[in-house]
Amino acid sequence: MEVYKALNKNLVFLIVACIVFFMSCGGKTLEKTIDNPWERMSLIEESVPQVRFLDKNFNIKDFGAVADGVTFNSVAFEKAIKFCANNGGGKVIVPSGKFLTGPIHLESNVNLHLEEGAEIFFSTNPKDYPVVHTSFEGTELMNYSPLIYAKNKTNVAITGKGTLNGQANNSNWWAWSGGKSYGWQKGVPSQNDPENREVLVDMAEKGVPVAERVFGEGRYLRPNFIEFFECNTVLIKDVKIINAPFWILHPIKSNNIIIDGVTINSHGPNNDGCDPEYSQNIIIKNCVFNTGDDCIAIKSGRDADGRRVAIPSKNIIVQNCKMIDGHGGVVIGSEISAGVNNVFVENCVMDSPNLDRAIRIKTNSKRGGTIEHVYVRNLEVGTVKECVLKLNMFYNVYGSQTGNFIPVIRNVSLENVKVKKAGKYGVWAEGYKESPVENITLNNVVIEKADSIYLLKNIKNFNFINTYINDKKVESIKN
Template sequence: MIPAKNLKFNWIVFLTALTIAVVSCAKKTSSITTNASNPWKKMDLVLKSIPQTHFEDKVYNINDFGAVADGKTLNTEAFQKAIKQCAANGGGQVLVPNGKYLTGAIYLESNVNLHLQDNAEILFSLNPKDYPIVHTSWEGTEVMNYSPLIYAKNKTNIAVTGKGTLNGQADSTNWWIWSGGKNYGWKKGIPSQNDPTNREVLVDMAEKGVPVAERIFGEGRYLRPNFIEFFECNTALIKDVTIINSPFWILHPIKTNNMIIDGVTVNSHGPNNDGCDPEYSQNIVIKNCTFNTGDDCIAIKSGRDADGRRVAIPSKNIIVQNCKMIDGHGGVVIGSEISAGVNNVFVENCVMDSPNLDRAIRIKTNSKRGGVIEDIFVRNLEVGTVKECVLKLNMFYNVYGSQTGNFIPTIRNVSLENVNVKNGGKYSVWAEGYAASPVENITLKNVKIQKVDSVYLLKNVKNINFINTYINEKKVESIKH
C-alpha cells in the first residue's frame, strides 16, 4: 500500500509534468502556425544557413603560367597550370588580368577563385575538340558529353568573380546552328541535335535505364555544352561577371548545395539560352542579377522523366532577390525538366519588363515529367510588359511532340503578393490541371494588373484566392471549387 503522502507527491509531479507538456505543445503548435502563415521566415533561416566561400590571400596570375592576352593564342594549358598550382598550395585567387584570353574548357579545383579584372575577357574556343567528354547533363538527362566551358565536379569552396566578361562566342555560324532552328542559321541538310540519332536517343537511353557511363555523346551528336556548370559541388560563388553568347544553358548548378550567384549580368539570345538553371540543387541564392536571354531567365529544374525519377533529388530552397528580367520566355520558371519535384521557392523585389518577355512566373510540366511542385512564394514584383500572362501554371506542357504518360504532376501552394503589372498580356492567370490532380491553393494578394485581355483561363483549379486584387481596375472575387 502506497502511503498517502507519497500519493499526494506523485499527483503533484504528474500534474506539473502535464502542465509543462501542454505548454510546450502549445508553443510548438504556435511556432508551426507562425511558420506556415509567414513562409518568408523560412527564407531568412535558409539565408543564414548558407556558408560563405573563403580563399587564401594568394594570387596566381595566369600570365606567369604562359597565358597570352592576344585573343588568338589558346591558353587552356596556362589556365589549368595556374589553377592546379593554386589548389596544390591550399587555394587562393587565379587572376585573369585585363586583356583578351582565348581558351578551351576551364576546370576549377576546390578552394580556387577564378577572378577576372574589370577589362579582362575570356574568349572560349569554337572548336568542339577543346571541350573533352565529361559527366554532365543535357536538358535534364545525365550524359557523357562535351565539357561545359567552365566546369567543376565534386569540388568545395569555389568561385568565379570579378567584373570582366566571359564570352562563349556562340552565334548562328557555330554552336547555335546545332539547335536545328531556322532562326539560328540552320537549313535542311545541316546536322543538328534534332537528328534521329541525337537528342531522342539520349532520352530513350535514360528511359531504358542505360548507365550514364554508357551514354557517350560528343562528336557527331550535336548536343551543345553548358556555359558554367558546378556538378555535385558545395559552397560556391559566382559574382559580378558578365556572360555573353552562350552555346546553351548558361549557369547550371546541378546536384549542388549552398551556392550564391550575385550581381551577374547575362546577355545571350541564343537557342535554349536559359540564364540560370538550378537542377537537383538546394540552398541556391540568385540576387542582384540581370537576365536578358533567348529562353527562360531563371528555370528551376529537377531532371527529365525517368532520369529525374532515378536521381530523385528535389530542388528546394531556391531564393531569387533583387533581379531584373528583360527578354525571355519567362522571368522565374519551374520546369519543364521537373520529375524529382521542386519546393520552397522564394522570389522577391524583382523587376520584369520587356515586350519580348512572355510570362512573369511560370510552372510547366506534364504527365511524362510528373513531379510535385509546391510552396512557391512571390512578393514585391514590378512588371512592365509581359506578352502572354503574369502567372502560368500548366500540367500539359508540350513542345517536343507527344508528352503524355502515367505520372500526373502536382502543383499546389503558389502565392503572389504585392505585384504591380502595367501590361498583363492575354491572361492574368492561366492555370490548367487534371480532374484527378487540380492546381490547388493559388493566392493573389494585393495584386494589380492592368491592360490584360482576359482575367483568367482556369481548368481543374481548386481554391484560387484573390485578396485585394484588381484586374483592369475591377476587384476579383475568389473561386472555391
C-alpha cells in the same frame, strides 16, 4: 575509473541536453515554416555558408598566358588553377586583356577572378572539349565539357568585373539547335536528328547507365556554359556572361550556391540564364537576365532520369533581379520530375515586350513531379507578352508529352504585384480533374491591362484578395 564514470555521466547529460535543445529549436523552426514562409526564407539565407579563400594571388600570365585574343591559353589556365589548389587555394587572376581558351576546369578552394577589362573567349571548336559527366535538358550523359566546369568541388568561385564570352552564334553552336533562325539549314546535322537527343532520352527511359550514354563528337548536343556538378559552397559574383552555346549557369546536384550581381546577355536557343537542377540552398540576387529562353528555370530532371535521381530542388531564393527578354522571368520546369519546393521570389523587376511570362510552372503527365510552396512578393512588371502567372500541367513542346505521372501544383502565392500590361491573360492555370491546380493566392495584385482576366481549367481554391485586373475586382473561386 571514477574519473571515467564521471566523464561518462557528463557526456550523457550533454547529449540529452543537446537533443532537448535541438528538438525545441526544431519545433520553433517548424512553426515559422508553417506560419510565415518569409521567415523561413530568412533562415535559409542565414544557413548558406560563404566561400573563403587564402590571401594568395596567382596571375595566369605567370603561367604562360598571352592576352592577344589569338594565343590558345588552355594549358596556362590549367597550370595556374592546379598550382593554386596545390598551394592551399586563393585567387587565380585573369588580368585585363583578351584570353582565348578551351574549357576551364576548376578545383576546390580556387577563386577564378576576372579583373575589370579581362575577357575570356572560349573556343568554338568542339574538338577542344573533352567528354565529361554532365547533363543535357535534364538527362545525364557523357558529353562535351561545359565551358567552365567543376565536379565534386568545395569552396570555389568565379568573381570579378570581367566578361566570359562563349562566342556562340549562328555559325557554330547555335546552329546545332535545329532552329532556322539560329543558322541551321536543311541537311545540316543538329540535336534534332533521330540518333541524337531522341536516343539519349530513350537510353534514360530504358535505364542505361550514365557511363554508357556517351555522346560528344558527331551527336550535336551543345555544352552548358558554367556547370557546378555535385559541388558545395560556391560563389559566382559580378561577372558578365555573353554568347552562350546552351544553358548558362547550371548548378546540378549542388548545395549552397550564391549567384550575386551577375549580368547575362545571351539570345541564343535554349539560353536559359540560370538553371538550378537537383540543387538546394541557392541564392540568386542582384542579377540582370536578358536571354533567349527562361531567365531563371528551376529544374529537377527529365522523366525517368529525374525519377531515378529523385532529388528535389528546394530552398531557392531570387531577390532584387531584373528580367528583360526571355520566355519567363522565374520558371519552374519543364524538366521537373523529382519535384520542386520552397521557392521564394521578391523585389524583382520584369519588363519587356519580348518577356512572355513573369512567373511560370510547366510540367505534364510524362514529367510528373510535385511543385509546391512557391512564394512571390513585391514585383514590378511592365509588359509581358502572354500572362503574369501561368501554371500549366500540359506543357508540350517536343511532340507527344503524355504519360502516367500526373503532376501536382499547389500552394503558390503572389502578393504586392503591380503590372502594366499582361498580354492574353492575367492568370492562366490548367490542371487535371484528378489533380487540380490548387491553393493559389493572389493578394494585392493589380494588372492594369490584359486581354482577358484569366483562363482557368480544373482548379481548386483560387484566392483573389484585393486583386484587380482591368480595373475589375476579381472574386475568389473555391470549387
